[in-house]
Amino acid sequence: MSVAPTSAKPRRSQEERRREMRARLAAATLESLGESGYHGASLSDILGRAGVSRGAWAHHFSSKLDLVALAAEEMLRESTEVALNLVPADLPDGDRLAALLEATWTRFYQGPRREVLFEVALACRTDAELRARLAPVFAGFIAAVGQAGGRVLRLKPGAVAAVADLLTLTIYMLRGMALQEVTTGPDGRNAALRALWARLLGEWVEVG
Amino acid sequence: MSVAPTSAKPRRSQEERRREMRARLAAATLESLGESGYHGASLSDILGRAGVSRGAWAHHFSSKLDLVALAAEEMLRESTEVALNLVPADLPDGDRLAALLEATWTRFYQGPRREVLFEVALACRTDAELRARLAPVFAGFIAAVGQAGGRVLRLKPGAVAAVADLLTLTIYMLRGMALQEVTTGPDGRNAALRALWARLLGEWVEVG
DNA sequence: AGATACAAACCAATCGGTCGGTTTTTGCAA
DNA sequence: TTGCAAAAACCGACCGATTGGTTTGTATCT
Numbered sequence: 014m015s016v017a018p019t020s021a022k023p024r025r026s027q028e029e030r031r032r033e034m035r036a037r038l039a040a041a042t043l044e045s046l047g048e049s050g051y052h053g054a055s056l057s058d059i060l061g062r063a064g065v066s067r068g069a070w071a072h073h074f075s076s077k078l079d080l081v082a083l084a085a086e087e088m089l090r091e092s093t094e095v096a097l098n099l100v101p102a103d104l105p106d107g108d109r110l111a112a113l114l115e116a117t118w119t120r121f122y123q124g125p126r127r128e129v130l131f132e133v134a135l136a137c138r139t140d141a142e143l144r145a146r147l148a149p150v151f152a153g154f155i156a157a158v159g160q161a162g163g164r165v166l167r168l169k170p171g172a173v174a175a176v177a178d179l180l181t182l183t184i185y186m187l188r189g190m191a192l193q194e195v196t197t198g199p200d201g202r203n204a205a206l207r208a209l210w211a212r213l214l215g216e217w218v219e220v221g
Numbered sequence: 222m223s224v225a226p227t228s229a230k231p232r233r234s235q236e237e238r239r240r241e242m243r244a245r246l247a248a249a250t251l252e253s254l255g256e257s258g259y260h261g262a263s264l265s266d267i268l269g270r271a272g273v274s275r276g277a278w279a280h281h282f283s284s285k286l287d288l289v290a291l292a293a294e295e296m297l298r299e300s301t302e303v304a305l306n307l308v309p310a311d312l313p314d315g316d317r318l319a320a321l322l323e324a325t326w327t328r329f330y331q332g333p334r335r336e337v338l339f340e341v342a343l344a345c346r347t348d349a350e351l352r353a354r355l356a357p358v359f360a361g362f363i364a365a366v367g368q369a370g371g372r373v374l375r376l377k378p379g380a381v382a383a384v385a386d387l388l389t390l391t392i393y394m395l396r397g398m399a400l401q402e403v404t405t406g407p408d409g410r411n412a413a414l415r416a417l418w419a420r421l422l423g424e425w426v427e428v429g
Numbered sequence: 430a431g432a433t434a435c436a437a438a439c440c441a442a443t444c445g446g447t448c449g450g451t452t453t454t455t456g457c458a459a
Numbered sequence: 460t461t462g463c464a465a466a467a468a469c470c471g472a473c474c475g476a477t478t479g480g481t482t483t484g485t486a487t488c489t
Contacts, residue, residue, distance in 0.1 A: 049347055052260045052347070186394045186397060209386055275479095276434090
């Protein structure tokens with residue numbers, strides 16, 4: 014009787030294996046990066062989380078940096094995707110500008126991704142090789158945010174500033190706020206500050 | 222003939238020795254942190270820069286964290302001092318708000334201190350002991366900036382926001398801008414953005 | 430004399446990375 | 460379809476280098 018594999022015989026294809034292994038390692042890397050920081054995310058720690066042997070890792074990656082870079086690239090590319098697919102129609106009526114700001118905040122500057130983002134960005138400063146690999150992806154993300162913002166926002170008549178500039182200021186502001194929360198923990202007053210910023214911003218632009 | 226010490230006999234007092242040694246180590250620590258990041262600032266690297274033996278270090282500090290914390294504390298306290306002594310009279314006439322913003326930028330978010338500040342702040346996230354030691358000093362710095370700002374800025378009639386909130390938004394903005402430059406290098410366009418922000422801010426507050 | 434400041438050899442633990450060997454999948458020839 | 464060798468996936472022991480930290484001994488100051 015040629016039965017189907019009973020239990021321990023998944024018979025996965027090599028490509029399937031490869032993809033799953035790399036994904037598992039990348040996920041564990043992000044987890045370790047977020048939990049222990051770039052400084053504490055040792056290879057042993059990552060491999061332990063992923064339940065992957067050293068040999069397997071070596072088979073798929075040429076160095077630790079190679080793994081970290083891939084994980085960061087994947088995360089950034091996903092964020093870029095999200096930014097590009099931002100559609101104003103999804104926003105509720107009423108104060109749409111505030112809603113947009115809030116959406117941007119929760120999407121990009123909250124949750125475990127935020128910690129990883131800061132860790133990796135800062136690590137790029139002192140690691141030329143990592144910077145070389147991630148710079149284009151970072152740039153792509155920034156460009157996507159700018160593109161989405163320019164598509165969604167419209168300058169009010171009489172405004173004295175360009176949409177792109179106001180957008181950059183907004184991103185800087187959110188980023189500084191996020192860094193604050195990374196260091197000191199979440200702070201409820203920041204939500205009020207975002208609302209305030211939306212109100213100020215509303216003097217110059219509107220969601221269209 | 223009891224001559225004065227000819228050359229290799231400085232005869233420094235113990236307190237003098239102690240202070241100089243600790244200062245030298247702290248300076249080397251900041252240098253290493255700025256150049257190599259928290260991740261790369263090893264004890265060997267620091268001691269090498271300072272030209273200090275391992276034994277001497279151990280005599281003055283109980284651990285690496287002890288040294289790093291002291292160095293960061295000193296730097297933050299100095300910044301706090303600077304913030305507290307901020308006097309609007311020093312500002313030139315003309316666009317005083319823009320001048321104030323620019324002064325804040327160059328004082329706190331430019332130069333080697335900035336890098337160290339980010340490295341240490343981020344390290345605090347994943348190192349509870351470091352965070353415990355530096356949290357009060359960080360808080361003191363923030364409070365000093367707020368106090369100085371509140372003393373220098375005056376709300377214009379009809380403004381809809383509190384000075385403190387606008388101040389916090391400004392700090393967040395500068396911080397996000399600084400983080401950008403940390404990762405991607407200095408960018409001339411940011412100066413124009415600061416000028417723009419000063420103009421927008423001028424709608425609500427004035428330097429008094 | 431006694432304490433403090435400093436130096437250098439030394440230590441276990443951990444780091445990223447390598448290496449020989451085993452298991453699983455695959456492509457091709459019989 | 461089956462047999463089988465090459466290729467790819469995977470494992471864990473092992474490696475030299477480096478980490479933060481200790482220890483033992485000497486010089487300098489009080």
